[in-house]
Amino acid sequence: MTDAQDPKLLWFSFLKTFTRALVQINLYKPDHPQVRQALDEGQALLGQIADSLGGGDLSVTIDNDKLLINGVPLVAADKLPNSLRNLYTKFRLQTITFKPGASGEDLLALCQVQAHKGEAKAFLAERGVEKIKLDEAVYAKVDSARTPGAASVVTPGQTGAAGQAASPQEKVAEKISGQSFESALATVVGRVTSDPEEQRRVIALLEAKFRDAVEAGVTRALEEVRREKKKVENDMARTESVMTSMADGVVVVDKDGKILMMNPQAEAISGKPLAELSGKKIVDLSQIENQVVSLAKEIKSENRADISKEIIKTGSAEIAETVKKATALIQNEDGKIVGSVSIPTDAVKLKQVEQLQQDFIANMTHELRSPLTSIKAALEIMGREAGAPTESARGILNTAIRNTERLNSIITDILDFSKLQSGKMVFHQEGAAAGDIVREAAEAMRAWTTSKGITLNVNVEPGVQHVYADKRRTVQVLINLVSNAIKFTPQGGTIEISADAGKEALSGFSFFSVKDTGCGIKKEDQGKIFEKFVQVASGEKVGGTGLGLSITKAMVVMQGGRITLESEPGKGSTFRVGMPVYKGQGDQQVFEQVPEVKEAPKPWWKKLLGM
Ligand code: ADP
Numbered sequence: 001m002t003d004a005q006d007p008k009l010l011w012f013s014f015l016k017t018f019t020r021a022l023v024q025i026n027l028y029k030p031d032h033p034q035v036r037q038a039l040d041e042g043q044a045l046l047g048q049i050a051d052s053l054g055g056g057d058l059s060v061t062i063d064n065d066k067l068l069i070n071g072v073p074l075v076a077a078d079k080l081p082n083s084l085r086n087l088y089t090k091f092r093l094q095t096i097t098f099k100p101g102a103s104g105e106d107l108l109a110l111c112q113v114q115a116h117k118g119e120a121k122a123f124l125a126e127r128g129v130e131k132i133k134l135d136e137a138v139y140a141k142v143d144s145a146r147t148p149g150a151a152s153v154v155t156p157g158q159t160g161a162a163g164q165a166a167s168p169q170e171k172v173a174e175k176i177s178g179q180s181f182e183s184a185l186a187t188v189v190g191r192v193t194s195d196p197e198e199q200r201r202v203i204a205l206l207e208a209k210f211r212d213a214v215e216a217g218v219t220r221a222l223e224e225v226r227r228e229k230k231k232v233e234n235d236m237a238r239t240e241s242v243m244t245s246m247a248d249g250v251v252v253v254d255k256d257g258k259i260l261m262m263n264p265q266a267e268a269i270s271g272k273p274l275a276e277l278s279g280k281k282i283v284d285l286s287q288i289e290n291q292v293v294s295l296a297k298e299i300k301s302e303n304r305a306d307i308s309k310e311i312i313k314t315g316s317a318e319i320a321e322t323v324k325k326a327t328a329l330i331q332n333e334d335g336k337i338v339g340s341v342s343i344p345t346d347a348v349k350l351k352q353v354e355q356l357q358q359d360f361i362a363n364m365t366h367e368l369r370s371p372l373t374s375i376k377a378a379l380e381i382m383g384r385e386a387g388a389p390t391e392s393a394r395g396i397l398n399t400a401i402r403n404t405e406r407l408n409s410i411i412t413d414i415l416d417f418s419k420l421q422s423g424k425m426v427f428h429q430e431g432a433a434a435g436d437i438v439r440e441a442a443e444a445m446r447a448w449t450t451s452k453g454i455t456l457n458v459n460v461e462p463g464v465q466h467v468y469a470d471k472r473r474t475v476q477v478l479i480n481l482v483s484n485a486i487k488f489t490p491q492g493g494t495i496e497i498s499a500d501a502g503k504e505a506l507s508g509f510s511f512f513s514v515k516d517t518g519c520g521i522k523k524e525d526q527g528k529i530f531e532k533f534v535q536v537a538s539g540e541k542v543g544g545t546g547l548g549l550s551i552t553k554a555m556v557v558m559q560g561g562r563i564t565l566e567s568e569p570g571k572g573s574t575f576r577v578g579m580p581v582y583k584g585q586g587d588q589q590v591f592e593q594v595p596e597v598k599e600a601p602k603p604w605w606k607k608l609l610g611m
Contacts, residue, residue, distance in 0.1 A: 061095040361415075465582065
């Protein structure tokens with residue numbers, strides 16, 4: 001600032017300080033030390049400038065995209081800080097003139113004008129500012145020696161169009177159609193006035209208006225785009241962080257089952273990165289077939305209930321079961337279902353857990369059974385040896401014995417179920433007389449039917465063929481059916497166990513039937529009762545695990561047989577078991593194809609038992 005040789009340095013220092021004040025007034029109150037400092041500095045610089053000019057004005061002009069100070073073109077306007085440029089643009093200023101003696105308060109008013117909505121000149125006048133003049137009309141004195149031709153916006157090539165009033169014959173539209181924007185503007189303005197100064201002002205005004213309009217439009221459009229981008233980024237970040245922090249593998253698919261996202265756990269399980277699997281159909285991928293197995297079939301449906309019912313399963317049955325339970329639907333913002341998330345299950349881990357569970361059940365039931373057997377034996381000895389126990393003591397003993405028997409049969413069910421599940425139930429099939437099987441089962445159950453006041457009939461059709469079966473297990477099948485019949489038949493009823501060749505005599509089966517006159521089973525329940533843990537309402541509450549019939553069916557089917565039911569509510573039920581006919585030694589080949597528990601790839605009964 002001490003460099004009196006070059007006044008331009010002073011001018012620039014002043015502009016810098018003034019710009020600082022313009023910015024700070026937006027951040028702080030007018031009495032803030034930062035603001036005060038900038039204004040004081042500005043005032044001091046203006047004083048120095050006035051001195052250097054011998055008491056002359058300082059005019060700062062933005063014109064024709066140039067900054068001119070005291071008529072000397074200095075820099076391109078786009079090199080100026082925005083806040084300074086905006087002041088000119090907003091109020092369509094061309095020149096701000098600082099007169100000698102302009103104070104810091106005057107500068108403050110000029111800074112505050114930025115935020116003003118009305119007229120800038122009026123604002124300054126209200127504040128009593130006299131030493132700063134705003135002008136749109138004042139044309140800076142251009143130093144023609146330095147900028148020849150700068151006094152006119154009209155370029156030499158356009159002189160004819162803009163420098164003089166156009167001949168009325170010339171068509172403006174035709175003329176400007178091939179011109180650049182600037183030339184076209186000059187042409188049009190040239191038609192309006194022939195005064196070059198007036199032309200330039202009009203052009204400057206129009207350009208400023210045009211720029212403002214374009215800027216405002218672009219800002220609006222960008223604002224919208226930025227908001228959308230931010231929203232999408234937020235959504236992505238949220239989804240990604242939720243997925244990444246989940247302990248389970250997660251796969252997101254679209255409505256067509258194509259993979260959209262996978263978290264690192266899912267990538268690890270599938271052994272492939274998302275980049276490789278993205279966009280591929282989940283059901284077409286053999287490498288993840290074992291892990292990702294369920295997709296909602298009616299994914300487009302609005303009805304959630306439908307979706308949970310309809311599931312396409314691929315992969316092994318036990319994994320499908322697990323994943324089905326862990327499948328969640330994904331909705332978009334409109335509440336529409338756009339895909340499903342499945343939790344891929346680590347097949348090895350699942351198998352280990354299942355094995356543990358099966359071992360536990362097998363060990364537990366064994367452990368339970370041993371003390372139970374001794375309790376029952378002890379109770380029976382007590383009953384026999386306790387001299388002449390009273391009537392009520394005998395009643396209590398009998399109840400205790402019956403309860404140990406019930407417990408025992410429940411344990412047997414669980415044990416059998418567990419053996420079937422683990423594939424450890426072995427069948428020794430051989431030729432066995434159907435009549436013997438029927439009679440053995442009847443004898444085992446007779447005491448119970450008698451005590452319940454139920455008649456038990458046995459009926460073996462003469463000539464019924466031997467069956468190829470594990471005799472002990474087949475007797476157990478009939479005992480299970482008869483014990484159900486006893487449970488659901490009232491006193492005075494009848495149960496008939498029979499063996500016959502059946503109408504399908506040529507089909508290679510001999511048939512066992514257990515027919516009762518009990519409560520019967522409703523049509524809609526008849527399909528369900530062979531499933532594990534299913535007990536259907538039958539009026540009277542009876543005990544049981546709901547495993548009996550599923551075990552019975554599995555034991556029949558595993559020996560190559562089949563089981564059917566006919567029942568009418570109120571009238572009774574008939575369970576019919578068909579077992580393969582024994583055809584001598586050579587016959588065994590036929591049944592070698594009967595699925596062995598361990599080798600069976602995926603027989604229906606395994607599914608039935610959830611294996
Ligand atoms: P549980 O071991 O609990 O008896 P089951 O699998 O043997 O289970 O039987 C399933 C259901 O089938 C029973 O709860 C019962 O409702 C029905 N059911 C089975 N046998 C008969 C029958 N003979 N008469 C009527 N209902 C029966």
